Amino acid sequence: MSDIYSEILLDHYRLPRNKGKLFQETISVEGKNPLCGDEIVLHLKLDGERVSEVAFEGSGCAISMASASMLTEDLKGRTLSEVESRIDQFRHFIREGAEPEGESLNDMISLSGVAKLPVRVKCATLAWTTMEEALRQVAKK
Amino acid sequence: MSDIYSEILLDHYRLPRNKGKLFQETISVEGKNPLCGDEIVLHLKLDGERVSEVAFEGSGCAISMASASMLTEDLKGRTLSEVESRIDQFRHFIREGAEPEGESLNDMISLSGVAKLPVRVKCATLAWTTMEEALRQVAKK
Amino acid sequence: MLERDVRRDFPILNIKVNGKPLVYLDSAASSQKPNDVLQSYCRFCESRYANVHRGIHTLGEAATGDYEAARRTVAEFINAPELEGVIFTRGTTESINLVARSFGHKFIKHGQSIVLTPMEHHANLVPWQLVAKAVGAELRFIPLKEDGTLDISEARKLIDHTTALVSVTHVSNVLGTINPVGELVQLAHKVGAKILVDGAQSVPHMPVSLRELNPDFYAFSGHKMLGPTGIGVLYGRPEILADMDPFLTGGEMIREVYLDHATWNELPYKFEAGTPAIAEAIGLAEAVRYLTSIGMERIAQLDHLLTSQALNKLSREPDTKVYGPRTQHGAVVSFNVKGIHPHDLAGLLDREGIAIRAGHHCCQPLMRWLDVQATARASFYLYNVPEDVDALIEGLKVARKVLA
């Protein structure tokens, strides 16, 4: 098992980026992993087709929280369709353990060990699944 | 596996003793082993507390038919309570494979190999279980 | 028969039975296990064992990974359209009971019909009797033609707008009949009915592609295909499985549990309550790899060759009646010798080291159709050789002499 508790991951866990509420959010979506009790709320501020702000609240293991922190850093400023393809990229990466071609996954690379840990894939993807749900809700509006 | 198709058994199978109906029977009981299709009918003639005549009809494997033939030879002339203890003796013998103390089992000794064949215990005991049922019916009258 | 001497892979073939080399002709009841399967079973238990799906530790992750890889291996083997439709069960019997309980009781309605055949194994008959009784549905049986094949023109009439489910065996474990499952799937789907196929005797012996056959449910057992006991498979179409109620409940199949209610996990876990047969699933995957390495086409050819030899030779024996069709035959041959109870045939062949099966083969209604109490049955698999057929015929001659 390659070590998943890397310094990068621990840094995001200890000092989460964009944790908290947003002043003026347009959408806020809850995600839950009932099998391990992890919970997360994503807050988004939309500027047309662009995610101008994103923050999270929640509780859970280091992997789910660090992954949420990384998500906020990564998605901020992207368009909705960029977000969508980023989610696909991340999901593919977490399943296969290999970095996809194209744009770097940056800090998220530190989660590569999760691919070998079927039980923890859900922790790493919780924030991303929640983001997907957010996209669905945006689309409905 | 000690050979169950002994000469004694084959002799009873080829030349069954007391096969057929009785002229004047007092009781007639059917037994069946649905799991292998063996069927038997025992015909008894009672003389007070004594089984004065016993015959059988039926179809089935050599073990069940030979065992029925041996039963008729063995039980003829016994009192009902002797029959009862003989059934117990036989059943114990078939389960344990060792001849019990007391009266010899005579030809039935040839069935000793059946104890090691759980699947065929039912074939060997069919006639005896049917006899037990006959005793129950006699008691009820 | 095969380029590789597969017999060396099966340690049990070296034993002596009553002083004679074992001739095992009872694979339709259960197959023997190759070294590879036993070794992979032990290797897993000795180096990667833990409970699955829950442990956040290396062994837990290893075991979960292996168990889910086994599911993929099995899914590929039967060319299942979706992985999440592949459910591990104890065997064919549990697989069919799962469908009877979770699909049958919920979706089959009063006045509808369930179409079966008279050649079904009790496992594909009794569960439907109970469903029919509970919901008030009618059981219909596609009649057999004299040679033991289905009368498809009758099937066309029986499968009608009242039909909720067709449930048929792919290959008869008594007659050897290979049923036209593709055609039956179409007949069922045309009237909007679902179809379950009992693959207990097909998956071990021939290439099976669910993508091509397109059934709604497909059931089979590991122990008949070189795998361990205690493991089997139900494939179900995910859309249907999703609407079905759970079968067994408890750990693993739940999502959220409160004191008074619970919600269910996603497929396939919704139908795998409790600790599954973990090491057995891994053994089954190894059996699949073993079969694949030889090739299911080759296995089918070999089975066919041995079965044809047996059919031919048996038909030439005096007083011997052989049941079932002469062509298109699975790897079993049922027969009877006049005047000799099949139990005695089996008992006397055993003295010669030959293991055949005798009885009703869990097909009592079919015995009535054949008008016999029981049959003797020889069945073949990849470790059998033409000499085994010869031994059978020789053994029969001896048996006839003894009981004459």
Next chain:
Amino acid sequence: MLERDVRRDFPILNIKVNGKPLVYLDSAASSQKPNDVLQSYCRFCESRYANVHRGIHTLGEAATGDYEAARRTVAEFINAPELEGVIFTRGTTESINLVARSFGHKFIKHGQSIVLTPMEHHANLVPWQLVAKAVGAELRFIPLKEDGTLDISEARKLIDHTTALVSVTHVSNVLGTINPVGELVQLAHKVGAKILVDGAQSVPHMPVSLRELNPDFYAFSGHKMLGPTGIGVLYGRPEILADMDPFLTGGEMIREVYLDHATWNELPYKFEAGTPAIAEAIGLAEAVRYLTSIGMERIAQLDHLLTSQALNKLSREPDTKVYGPRTQHGAVVSFNVKGIHPHDLAGLLDREGIAIRAGHHCCQPLMRWLDVQATARASFYLYNVPEDVDALIEGLKVARKVLA
């Protein structure tokens, strides 16, 4: 700890995890397997394997004999009053589902009550939720005292003339609580109710005598007691089993089958439909012999010693909360370290080669009672040594440092 070095009997204990020797503290989820069990499993498959109860040939008789001998071995181990009450299942989950389906749906009536506890494993909760809903019965829960033991004075009130069934775990898989099963049996029987005991965590760890406890049903799993996966046991009182409807239907459990109806086989076969987990039953019997050779009293003592050490040492750790009673404790210790999610504890301990479990342990309602999302849990068995407890404590210190 034991005179004999049992650790040598468990090959998996030699593996390294992340470069460290394995410290396996997850036996409550599933136990490791000794050489004897794997060898007896393979030996059986290599020399005596065939399907059971039907084959009239030497292998069939050998396999049937071994399988039925395994039943006797298990029956003696739990001191079951009757052999025919001992049914082989896949595990505790299937055992309880069998009772829920075949006893619950038939004999529990509208307005009656089913008495459980809030510490039940989902396997002993969800099936009763479904029964209660289907028949219109009420679920009642014996409340827990603060230390995680049952409030027996409340149990006396809850178990009343409306009660059809009491179903409780013998030992909690989270709190370690050992429930006063003997007393609960009396309370149940006094009001004419039946009682099921979930023995998944008791049979592996202490002497259990059903003749003394006198329950109506008792369920446990092979894989938690050194045995194979895929096998477990339900003991049921034969008079009750006889009145129950079958659970799964198919081969083996029937007596006579016609196209439209069937009759059932005698006990215990009525409840063993289809090909059972044959080799697994034989492996379980070997596990029982292994446990017996060491002695269940000795195993209970060892478990108790290790658990006490762990309880004591964990309570002295900073920010660490230990759950469950301090005395009368089964072989599990649940705890939480403030500020560290149990998943991370488990993940970080794994770096040190230590396997513990983290999560809800299939006891979500109990998690709510404890007011936590999850707990960490260390569990012990006969192959553990005091050094394992020390390793756990050391590991926790490291984990705290990493996540601080």
